[in-house]
Amino acid sequence: MFNIHEDAKKYEEYVIGLRQEFHRHPELSDQEVWTSGRICEELDKMGIPYTRVAGTNVVGLIDTGRPGKTIAFRGDIDALPVHEEANVPFKSEIDGLMHACGHDSHAAMVLGAARILNDHKDELSGKIYVCFQKGEEVGIGARDIVEYLKEQGGVDKAFGLHIAANLPTGFISLTEGPSMAGACNWQVVVKGKGGHGSMPYASIDPIKPLAEILLRVTSLMVNRMDTLEPIVVSPCYFHAGTADNIIPETAEMRGTIRYFKEEALDRTLELVEQISRDIAASYDATATLTYSRGKTIPVDNDAASIAAAREVVENIDGLTAIQAPKLMGSDNFADFVHAFPGFYCFMGAGFDGPDGSLPNHHPRFTLDEKAFRLGVEFLTGCAVKFLGE
Template identity: 40%
Template sequence: MRFKESAARYEDYIIELRRHFHRNPELSFKEVSTSEVVCKQLEKMKIPYVCLEENCVVGLIEGNEAGKSLAIRADMDALPIEEETGLSFASQTKGIMHACGHDGHTAMLLGAAAMINEVKEELEGKVYLCFQSAEEIWGGAKVVIDYLERQGGVDEAISAHLWADIESGNISVVKGARMASADGFEIEVMGRGGHGSRPDQCIDPIRAASNIVLGITSIPTNRYKATEPLVVHVGAINAGSLGNIIPKSAKILGGIRSFSQEGKTAAWSLIHEIAENGAKMYGAEAKVTILGGVPSVVNHSESVERAQRVIDMIDVLKQDDYEPICASENFGMYMEKYKGFMAFIGIRNKNKGLIYPQHHPKFDIDEAVLKEGARFFAEYAYNFLDGNSQL
């Protein structure tokens, strides 16, 4: 219960920051103004920080004595979506909005930083405040992790994601798989172009591509075991320019999501098989390219147990055993290196009209939870770095 009063004291500050970030969203790798605001706030708190590549910022709060080290991560980037919320602090940048909660993440971490900094003399160890860019396109994480490694690494890394499927007042910290791995792919189908009136003189890549799309998206239901989650999705098919021209090629863009290496390996093998054979059926050829991706977010048991004990201390938060989801997050890269967890903090509130999912033009968050998210970070950091803590 160390930070109950300070969380209430900083609530307006956190909400004001969230609204500023929401009003001024920036896309991945373009978070220049956002990172400048972060730096100015850290300067006001007299917290030292470093500016890294790709607009990432890492602040450092050092305790009175040596001890363990904790990294807390928040992402800062917005999405290329035209906002339709009608909020008084809606995006002032056409075609860009914070539709995933990253504005809240950044504000919560700054609020937590203020709380932790006030009690730093009571801590044994260090807290790294990691403000990361470009999470939406799987960027930024390596820059921050490389910096932490140059400092000798950390004992734990934690983060939280505001989540629209969970009711406000609930927080979910569970052991094991939290979010799926994700890998992108590109399939180029090569045919032979020509006039639409003479398909016999052409090799139609569009029909071959259509066949491939139907085949690969049926992998989870027809070609892989039903007891394990696996997603294969296609988000774009690009081909042709006019209705009477058969193009020479078509391109398919998509991805796979899995919680296991077995699922990922099986999906890749089947995508190659289906693409190559599906193209041959129409006399075409197919080339599959893996575009890279991010690992699963897998929470560490010991860290989760500590987090759940912290939740029990916060009377306004209730543990929600929300299921693992097939959405992905490059916080998984931190979890490959360090112990820790990602928490989901509920922001759904029907009474306030907050019912829209992440990445929706009307997405908004219940701002009442922001101070509790910041407090959760502060309570966890305090107990993790308190030499007398029994948690």
């Protein structure tokens, strides 16, 4: 068998260079035209055939020509509407957009692993799908790829990794079972009666009841829910009015609920609706709750796949597996591990310094480039192991 460690070192500068190129050219979710085109250029150079799926998703296929397992691994490719403040020589060239979550590195590492596996496909059996997903930040793209893979006959294993700046380089979090929360977006609209700011008695102000609703729904986790069941209710948007002397007709609040169990989400939505309705009625106003559930479900890692991934880590110098607590963050790679056995994990890329551990989505988000070789080695090692099972 080929030496994965040496091949990862061989292509380390290739991966770093690609990541920096992607970083300079960020694109928003479902707008990754340049990025997906650049990925296709690299796959063309490698001689890896690919299919564009539902727009800017790209799925490449490394077919060894011999019967065996079929696997898939993914890198997401979209960026964020964040103005970059990081002082790096490959800073974003597009004002107001930034790869502030590491998706640039995911795409580069998947290409690096694909290059190694394609170089040695004569020594392997089975098929490998390398997936580049659009729109993860807005919860799209994954299901399109999953449906495409099902149309091709499905896969035996699906896996992926996410870079983490708040975890030092050299550590990888491999967690069995539920590891990331599902996400449900919600909206409450309170309707009152508009009027002049000087005569509130002649109007029904929707702002006051909505403000009270905000405070009440954020206390649900303590007062109304099982404290041992992780639930997060976060109002993140509040809008009302157009001028300082006009009482508006409506006021709107939007937010997110993060959860692990469907019944906990059911109960939370029931309580948010009840609280909103009752508080609004006490002001002679009305409240309407709308929500979108099922768009991003919890990530539930297959225990056997995690055990196998831990064995891969044991053979990678400089990498240590840990089991981190559940994360209330969400990722629609959940669709992959819901459809196929597999896992999703977090690889450390933090380093010492003032910007070495800033969280994802921060305008000064930076990564330790030494982590990328470890990521390529891990992805390649998992691919080889799962093909050989």
